[in-house]
Amino acid sequence: MIIIFIILFALSTFFGFMYINKEVWRAFVGGLSLLLLTISVMLLTLHIKDNWGMEKRTSTETKIIYTAGPLDVGFGMLxxxxxxxxxxxxxxxYRTDEKDKEPVSHFQPDEKHLVETLKKTADYKRTEDSEAKLVIRTVKxxxxxxxxxxxxxxxxxEGKLVSEHARAYVPKDTWLVLTQEExxxxxxxxxxxxxxxEAFLKANPIQAREVxxxxxxxxxxxxxxxxxQIKEQLGFKE
Structure with missing residues (x-):
């Protein structure tokens, strides 16, 4: 709509100064149209430059995530x-569904959409919770x-992305957070x-039963x- 206003005010400015003979009316119509044209252009400039007329709105989505490691072990892995x-x-x-056969990599840079990719980040945090989850905070x-x-x-x-941050919250005692090398x-x-x-269990039947x-x-x-035990034997740090 602002573009239509700019066109109309530009035409009325031209018409007012060029085709109205009476000086008073020429000044009034041409001057008023020029003023409105200037205001419209300034508002459009503010909108383009500073997103005037818009505001940032934040939404949060929480999802349960599942281990990237083998499904037959008791601990989780990210x-x-x-x-x-x-x-x-x-x-x-990680896996997005506990029935998934293989885990999937998420939040990798998309070289075809670099501008959008630069607005997206992801990290992780160890928590005292018993369940792993992903919290995505989106600002548009x-x-x-x-x-x-x-x-x-x-x-x-409308809905243009400002930023998106995803954070995986993983139980610090029952999950491992590892690099590919680890x-x-x-x-x-x-x-x-x-x-x-297994050798330890065979040698210690009482402890084996307890385990x-x-x-x-x-x-x-x-x-x-x-x-x-894994952290101790392989030297993995927090």
Missing amino acids: LKSEIGKATHNYALV WQFKNSFMRLLFGIGNE AKKLQAAAPAMRAKF MELQKSNPEEFAKLQVS
Whole structure:
């Protein structure tokens, strides 16, 4: 609508100064049209430059996420890959459904849409919670009211992305957060660790029974035991 106003005021300014003979009416029509034209151009400039007439609106979405590791172990796993150096911005690997056969990498840069990609970030945080989740905080431009939408709604600006930040919250005692290199190290060491654990159980039948009972009665505590042993044996740090 603002573009239509600018065109109309430009035409009326031209008409007022060029075709009205009476000096008073020429000054009134031409001057008023020029003033309105100037105001319209200034408002459009403010809108383009500073998103005048719009406001940032934030929405939050929470999703449960599932391990990127094997499904037959008691503990969870989140894989991370930092984008750049010391950016604290990560591509994260996890399952979005516990029935998924394979985990999927999320938040990788999209080279075909770099402008949008630069507005999106992701990281992780260890928590005391027992369940892993992903919280996505999205900020978008929205018109303040219907009048502003009618006035400036010409460029598909409604819902334009300002920023998007995703954070994975993972239980610190029952999940591992690993780089790809650490995950490969764990995979390579797993057979030896499993053999060592089985040998320990055979040599200590009473403790073996306690461990098996713990696995059945309290899977969370058993997962904590697994995670602590892996960190200790492979030197993984928080």
